[in-house]
Amino acid sequence: MGDVLFTSAIDGLLIGVIYGLAAMGLTLIFGVMDVINLAHGPLIALGMFGVYLLFTFMGLNPFVAVAIVAILGLILGVVIYFIAVNRVIDAPPLSSLLSTFSVNMIIIGIGTALLSTSSYNVDYSLGTVNLGFFKTPGARIAASLVALLTTALLYLFLYRTRPGKYIRAVANNRISAELMGIPSTRILALAFGIGVMLATVAGGLIATILPINILAGGSYELKSFVIVVLGGLGNPLGALIGGLILGLIEGIVPAFMKTTWVPVIEYVLFVLILLVRPQGILGAKE
Amino acid sequence: MKRLFKPGLLIPVVLIIILAIWPLLSGNSASSREAMFTLIMSMALASSLNIILGYTGYVSFGHIVFFGIGGYAGFWAITELGWHILPAALLGGLVAAIIAWLLGLAVLRLRGAYFALATIGILEAMKALVINLDFLGGPVGLEMHFSEYKRYGGPMQSLWMVYWSMVALAILVVLVSYFVKTSKFGLGLMAIREDEDAAEVMGVITPRAKTWAYVLSAVFPGIIGVLFFFKNGNIEPGDAFRLHFSIEWIVMIMLGGAGTVLGPVLGGGLYQWLRKTLLTSPFFKDYQLVVAGVLLLLIVLFVPTGIIGWLRARSHKLRRIFE
Numbered sequence: 001m002g003d004v005l006f007t008s009a010i011d012g013l014l015i016g017v018i019y020g021l022a023a024m025g026l027t028l029i030f031g032v033m034d035v036i037n038l039a040h041g042p043l044i045a046l047g048m049f050g051v052y053l054l055f056t057f058m059g060l061n062p063f064v065a066v067a068i069v070a071i072l073g074l075i076l077g078v079v080i081y082f083i084a085v086n087r088v089i090d091a092p093p094l095s096s097l098l099s100t101f102s103v104n105m106i107i108i109g110i111g112t113a114l115l116s117t118s119s120y121n122v123d124y125s126l127g128t129v130n131l132g133f134f135k136t137p138g139a140r141i142a143a144s145l146v147a148l149l150t151t152a153l154l155y156l157f158l159y160r161t162r163p164g165k166y167i168r169a170v171a172n173n174r175i176s177a178e179l180m181g182i183p184s185t186r187i188l189a190l191a192f193g194i195g196v197m198l199a200t201v202a203g204g205l206i207a208t209i210l211p212i213n214i215l216a217g218g219s220y221e222l223k224s225f226v227i228v229v230l231g232g233l234g235n236p237l238g239a240l241i242g243g244l245i246l247g248l249i250e251g252i253v254p255a256f257m258k259t260t261w262v263p264v265i266e267y268v269l270f271v272l273i274l275l276v277r278p279q280g281i282l283g284a285k286e
Numbered sequence: 287m288k289r290l291f292k293p294g295l296l297i298p299v300v301l302i303i304i305l306a307i308w309p310l311l312s313g314n315s316a317s318s319r320e321a322m323f324t325l326i327m328s329m330a331l332a333s334s335l336n337i338i339l340g341y342t343g344y345v346s347f348g349h350i351v352f353f354g355i356g357g358y359a360g361f362w363a364i365t366e367l368g369w370h371i372l373p374a375a376l377l378g379g380l381v382a383a384i385i386a387w388l389l390g391l392a393v394l395r396l397r398g399a400y401f402a403l404a405t406i407g408i409l410e411a412m413k414a415l416v417i418n419l420d421f422l423g424g425p426v427g428l429e430m431h432f433s434e435y436k437r438y439g440g441p442m443q444s445l446w447m448v449y450w451s452m453v454a455l456a457i458l459v460v461l462v463s464y465f466v467k468t469s470k471f472g473l474g475l476m477a478i479r480e481d482e483d484a485a486e487v488m489g490v491i492t493p494r495a496k497t498w499a500y501v502l503s504a505v506f507p508g509i510i511g512v513l514f515f516f517k518n519g520n521i522e523p524g525d526a527f528r529l530h531f532s533i534e535w536i537v538m539i540m541l542g543g544a545g546t547v548l549g550p551v552l553g554g555g556l557y558q559w560l561r562k563t564l565l566t567s568p569f570f571k572d573y574q575l576v577v578a579g580v581l582l583l584l585i586v587l588f589v590p591t592g593i594i595g596w597l598r599a600r601s602h603k604l605r606r607i608f609e
Contacts, residue, residue, distance in 0.1 A: 036399050087587045093399045094345045098540060099586045101533055105579030113572040222410055225403060233400075260418050260425075267411030274404045275392055 007134055008251040014136065014144040016247015018205050020240040021147040022220055023227035024154065025198030031234025032171040032191040033089060035096040039080065041221030042107035043196050047073060047203025048212040049115065055122050062124050062139075063146060066204040070197050077196025081189040089188065111214035119213045143205040150201055151240055154194070158236075167191045171234070226270040232279055294609025295464045298551040299457055302326060305555070306453040323449055323517070325558045330456040330510055332538040332550035333463045337503040339536065340545035341472055342496060343479030344394065345402040348409030349507065349535065354526030355412065356382035356508025357515040358422055364516065365430055371438070375451070375512040382508025383501050390500035394493065397482070406529065413527035427522030448517045452510070459506050464547045466502065467609060475499050476545070537582050543592030547609040552593060 022044055029037050037043075047069050054065035084103050088095035126138030158164040166187045169177040178184045203217065227246050231238025246266065253262050305326060309319040335349050356378030363369040363377050393404045417425045438444040466472040474495045477485035486492045515521040534557070542553025560581070564574040589596050598605045 030399075034399070036403065084583060084587075088590075091590065092343070093402065094339075094536075094544075095586050095590060097345065097347070097399070097402060098536065099583055102579040102583035102586065105575050105582065109573055109575030109577075109579060112575070222406075225406065229403065229407075258418070260414070263414035264411060264418060267407050267414060270407040271393070271404055271411060274396060274400060274407065278396065278400055 003133070005252065005255055007136075008255060009248060010134060010251075011136060011140070012247040012249070012251020013244055014140050014247070015209075015250070016244040017144045017147045017151075017240070018202055018243070019220070019223050019227055019246055020243020021150055021205070022199055022202035023224040023231070023239040023243055024151065024236045025195040025202070026221075026224045027228045027231070027234055027239045028154075028198065028236055029192055029195035030228070031236070032167060032195075033085070033188050034093070035085060035089070035100065035192075036093070037192075037195065038097055038101040038221075039103035039107060040199055040224055041217035041219075042104050042111065042214075043073070043076075043199040043217065044203035044206070044220045045111065045212070045214050045217030046076070046107065047200030048207040048216065049111070049120075049214070050200065051204040051207040052120050052122050052212060055124065062122055062204070062208045063142065066146065066201055066208075069204045070201050073197040073200030074193045076200075077193035078189045080196065081192035085192060086185065086189070108214065115214050117213055117215055119211045121211045122207045124208060137209065140209050143208050147202070147205055150198070151236075154198070154236065157194075163187070163190060167194075223266070226266050229270055229273050229278075292609070293607045294468075294547055295461070297608070298460045298464075298548045301551060301555070302329065302453065302456050302460065306450075309449075319445070319449055321562065323452060324562075325555050326452055326456045327510060327514065328535070328538060328554035328558045329551045330452070330459045330554075331507055332535050332542070332554040333456075333459045333547075334503045334506040335532075335535045336539050336544065336546075336550040337463060337466055337475075338499050339503075340539060340550070341467060341475040341479065342499045344496065344500070345398075345536075346405045346500075346503070346532075347402045347536070348405040348407075348529060348532055349503070350529070350532035351405070351409040351412050351527060352382040352386060352504040353507040353511040353514075353531075354416075354523075355385055355511070357511030357521055357526050358416065358428075359508070360512025361428055361430070361515050361521045362422065364434070364512075365428055371444075371448070371512070371516050372451070374516075375509045378512035379505045379509035382511070383505040386501045386504030387497060390497040391493075394496045394500060409527055409529060409532070413523050416523045416527070423522070425523060427520060427526075429520040430516070432519070445517060448513050452513055455506065455509060455513070460547065460551060462502065462506075463550075464609060466499075467547055471495065471498070479545070537578065537585075540582065540585050540590075540592055543594030543596070543598075546592070546594045546598070549592050549594040556593075 026037055026040050029035055050069035050072060051062050051065040054060045054068060055062050080103055084099045085096060088099050124139065126142055129136055129138045129141055158168060166182050167190065169180070169182055170184050170187045174184050206212065223246060227239055227242035230245055231242030249265060250262055253265060305322055309315045309322055312318045335346065338344050338346050359381035360374040360378030363374040364371060389408060393401060393408070396404050416422055422428060435441040435444045438447055474485065474490040477488065477490055478492055478495060482492055538553040538557045539550045540553070541557055542551065543549030561574060561578070564570040564577055570577055585592065591599065594608050598608055
């Protein structure tokens with residue numbers, strides 16, 4: 001029992017890092033511009049299929065494909081920002097919720113028409129890693145490491161580079177940032193692009209370890225909501241920790257009750273935290 | 287009585303009545319009845335949601351949760367307790383109202399995006415919970431035996447009965463929507479929408495007003511859920527709690543005009559008509575979701591007040607006609 005529990009806890013943490021990465025994209029966008037990106041799930045799905053298509057038809061290594069998907073995700077995010085978000089950036093929350101949801105509908109509509117909703121698989125394996133007490137697929141460890149690396153790069157970017165500092169300044173106070181000469185629209189577009197990039201990278205990493213379909217992003221989007229609220233809306237580090245907590249819950253709970261109770265626990269937790277501590281466990285954006 | 291003969295109320299009611307008798311006039315009455323049922327149901331659902339979303343400004347994203355809860359309560363009463371459909375429908379509305387009241391006390395403290403997120407969380411929690419409840423059939427849901435329809439004089443008669451109940455209910459929803467909007471209570475709600483803190487200072491008891499608005503907007507989807515699933519003959523968690531449907535209601539409201547009486551009625555009708563047209567066209571069949579998405583985006587970006595809001599802003603005369 002102890003062994004099994006330990007193994008499933010580690011497995012949960014490994015996938016939790018990737019959940020955290022996806023949630024970071026959502027929370028970054030919210031933190032910078034107070035927009036909840038309801039196209040998050042379909043964008044995760046696009047990341048999945050980006051890796052799938054590059055791997056299957058161009059024979060690229062999935063982890064190289066993830067890097068390409070990241071660049072495409074960034075560009076796509078900037079495009080979505082200018083089409084759907086820029087005009088409603090100062091409108092009431094309903095407007096941006098609906099405009100991003102319309103992007104969701106468009107992506108899902110095109111996706112289901114072209115790919116149907118059937119399941120696809122990236123047929124790729126890195127063997128099994130065996131540490132004696134613990135066995136897990138190598139791809140899972142590699143994916144988690146890439147997710148951690150991406151998080152580290154995000155932090156380096158936000159804290160050590162000029163555009164990153166601009167993003168934090170705009171998040172902190174857009175009007176003052178504009179007075180300091182920061183081109184806020186371009187910075188908002190960049191932040192949205194990075195948020196989308198994180199979602200697509202997370203999707204791409206998920207594709208290396210689990211079967212995918214065009215609607216699969218939806219469940220990761222809901223997980224991202226839970227994580228973001230756990231960690232505090234607008235707090236990227238909180239998202240990583242929230243992801244680990246969620247992964248741990250998913251790993252451990254099935255040992256004690258039926259798997260179908262996991263989402264009940266997740267969503268009840270989600271609503272409770274919103275009610276009791278809406279700033280999240282770690283506090284909201286700095 | 288004088289209040290009943292205002293164009294703001296008469297236009298939506300007459301519109302519903304004309305649509306409702308259409309199946310009697312057209313040749314193929316069964317298929318046009320089904321089409322009109324969907325249309326009128328959408329009008330009623332959108333108008334209900336409009337009370338909390340349009341008047342009060344609280345974006346209830348997962349509003350379909352009340353449709354599902356009511357549907358399950360009523361369906362369970364019909365199949366397990368052997369109730370007649372009409373009391374079962376009222377039970378559905380009552381259960382939805384009670385749950386809305388309890389939830390409202392808690393979640394209506396949240397504002398803006400936080401409230402919207404919480405309603406999504408509640409919807410998903412409820413769906414996941416129902417999947418785990420064996421007495422509600424778990425993931426498969428409940429099914430009604432075909433012989434159930436005998437009690438109402440056969441399937442044909444039951445379908446017509448459900449249809450006319452739906453029409454009556456839709457008219458009732460419009461009446462409620464109109465009287466809320468033109469009452470002092472409604473004025474309080476709209477004050478909350480514009481500035482909640484200011485409304486409170488001006489003497490609106492905001493928690494009470496918001497909770498009642500929430501209950502009022504939940505009770506009708508609860509009743510409609512029972513009628514809908516009775517007509518379907520089965521209920522399952524995937525249909526009863528589909529987030530996508532409740533967002534469609536928001537699209538309808540936005541299309542017609544949030545915070546108006548006629549807007550959700552018009553928007554619900556137009557949206558369903560458009561959807562049906564797209565679904566039957568060979569080119570758009572696969573892309574109807576894309577078309578709906580583009581439409582929504584265009585409305586949100588360029589006509590955020592919807593058709594009726596846009597018309598009302600054009601001229602004084604129209605403002606007096608459309609409420």
